[in-house]
Amino acid sequence: MAYLSDIEIAQQTKMEKINSIAQNLGVSEEHLEQYGPYKAKISNKLLDEMQGKPDGKLILVTAITPTPAGEGKTTTTVGLADGLRRIGKKSVVALREPSLGPVFGVKGGAAGGGYAQVVPMEDINLHFTGDFHAIGAANNLLAAMLDNHIFQGNALGIDSRRITWKRAVDMNDRQLRFIANGLGGRTNGVPREDGFDITVASEIMAVLCLSSGITDLKERLSRIIVGYTREEAPVRCSDLKAAGAMAALLKDALKPNLVQTLEKTPAIVHGGPFANIAHGCNSVIATKMALKLGDYAVTEAGFGADLGAEKFFDIKCRMAGLVPDAVVIVASVRALKHHGGVPKAELSTENVEAVEKGLPNLLQHVENVTKVFGLPAAVAINAFPTDTPAELKLVEDKCRELGVNVALSEVWAKGGEGGIALAEEVVRLCEAPKSFSFAYEDDLSIEAKLDAICRKVYHADGVELAPGAKKQAKQLEALGFGKLPICMAKTQYSFSDNADLLGAPKGFKVQVRNLKASAGAGFIVALTGDIMTMPGLPKSPSAERIDVDENGKITGLF
Numbered sequence: 001m002a003y004l005s006d007i008e009i010a011q012q013t014k015m016e017k018i019n020s021i022a023q024n025l026g027v028s029e030e031h032l033e034q035y036g037p038y039k040a041k042i043s044n045k046l047l048d049e050m051q052g053k054p055d056g057k058l059i060l061v062t063a064i065t066p067t068p069a070g071e072g073k074t075t076t077t078v079g080l081a082d083g084l085r086r087i088g089k090k091s092v093v094a095l096r097e098p099s100l101g102p103v104f105g106v107k108g109g110a111a112g113g114g115y116a117q118v119v120p121m122e123d124i125n126l127h128f129t130g131d132f133h134a135i136g137a138a139n140n141l142l143a144a145m146l147d148n149h150i151f152q153g154n155a156l157g158i159d160s161r162r163i164t165w166k167r168a169v170d171m172n173d174r175q176l177r178f179i180a181n182g183l184g185g186r187t188n189g190v191p192r193e194d195g196f197d198i199t200v201a202s203e204i205m206a207v208l209c210l211s212s213g214i215t216d217l218k219e220r221l222s223r224i225i226v227g228y229t230r231e232e233a234p235v236r237c238s239d240l241k242a243a244g245a246m247a248a249l250l251k252d253a254l255k256p257n258l259v260q261t262l263e264k265t266p267a268i269v270h271g272g273p274f275a276n277i278a279h280g281c282n283s284v285i286a287t288k289m290a291l292k293l294g295d296y297a298v299t300e301a302g303f304g305a306d307l308g309a310e311k312f313f314d315i316k317c318r319m320a321g322l323v324p325d326a327v328v329i330v331a332s333v334r335a336l337k338h339h340g341g342v343p344k345a346e347l348s349t350e351n352v353e354a355v356e357k358g359l360p361n362l363l364q365h366v367e368n369v370t371k372v373f374g375l376p377a378a379v380a381i382n383a384f385p386t387d388t389p390a391e392l393k394l395v396e397d398k399c400r401e402l403g404v405n406v407a408l409s410e411v412w413a414k415g416g417e418g419g420i421a422l423a424e425e426v427v428r429l430c431e432a433p434k435s436f437s438f439a440y441e442d443d444l445s446i447e448a449k450l451d452a453i454c455r456k457v458y459h460a461d462g463v464e465l466a467p468g469a470k471k472q473a474k475q476l477e478a479l480g481f482g483k484l485p486i487c488m489a490k491t492q493y494s495f496s497d498n499a500d501l502l503g504a505p506k507g508f509k510v511q512v513r514n515l516k517a518s519a520g521a522g523f524i525v526a527l528t529g530d531i532m533t534m535p536g537l538p539k540s541p542s543a544e545r546i547d548v549d550e551n552g553k554i555t556g557l558f
Contacts, residue, residue: 006113006558010121025266041255055291057325057430061300062309064362069334072382076330077300079116079411082263083419092294096282097272098125099200101172104543114412118267122554132170134253138246139168139202145242160192163227170199174536201277201533206521209271209283218247224520256286275302276492277533279311284320303492305365315485326429327369331362332382333391339503348386360504374435378425380409442483446473449486454510458495464509472515487523489531497529
């Protein structure tokens, strides 16, 4: 049987005009800014006008530790929202925007897959409404003003060896990780070492996603630390007088984007920080808007629950005052077999023993959600044709031992119809008791917070700070940043900081080599292991297979 590709399915779908989607959602034309017939921005004034309206239920979709076998987290998120509509619930899905790095690299986009997608798929995965370009422009404006200040006499006394602000580009480009600039003579600037982050790792992305409005955005931009003086005092964006111009570049990017699923469910797609090197959640504005517009708001957080979900709880919920009503943890039998030691080429063969060996990874994520964070959870098994009844029964039995139900998710093949069982379980869970708590309290030291995440969430034997990181922790606390939450930059492929340790490893410590204050975003970034904030392209990037014909039809985009 020949299967259609994701893009072929998306291109065969007849979309509804976006003004009709908005009208059905309760968004009037005065709050809608259309970008063509099928996508639009929603004015943030609408959120202000809906403050008195009660919130719907908030559902977070997360996953086990990612594998090459695929888990289908975004696909499940979209299919769940469609499934809720199928059982008569008013649902809205709130997602992140894809980065061009994975789109042209290896991982793919972030619009779902099969018959559980958001559309227009090509637009969403490529330039969309220009939000990422605006974020990159604002990031690089600040970098240009910083270097210009130094060139024009350096009245602030900035130490060029202690500049922490990097330039950004939304592409996997390892060549730009470390560069030297300002070369070629005096008129070309002051020579120094520099580098690029991918746009999704820029603090501007985090600022945009955590801001409550334009005033908060400007305040957060002003607080950004770009480097330190020779006397080790922080230099902020406000010192360079850059925040106003940056906010002007970001004013439209701050507005959430409205699109639709293949089944016409409203989808708010906004912001896109990676969860391994950033905080991994869509914007607070988008989530709050979805909660006001729908009875059920379904959102997702990047990579496994140890990364995206932990940051969703400990950073986003803490800052925005959100409390999830239910959590869905996505897994697949194939991925569990991979965690059980089976190579990718053999994942289609029944292997109950390998599933059992891989199950501790899923069960540890489940226990973290239910016991560390105190939230009701369900497991969604993303169905593959090669799954066998014996393998599925083992997963179901082991999860039920933890008091968690399993629902088979067939949304990739069946759309919302394949998500009805999961939707019914989620509706039940939303009425279950919860005792939400964070993994750590605000008043702990930076090292104690790091240790709490490593022990409680990763199940490590603790954390080890490199000598430089220990010094940075003391400096950050002396500067008044000790109460900020932590944003761990860690490999997505393991609970540990070693990508090769699959399953649920024990007997390890997490190595933190660098700590940095993202004062505008309002958290401290901890870089662990060999994690990098600028990925590289693989040997055979997806870009080699993407094309466009004379009619403008794109092919090869998944």
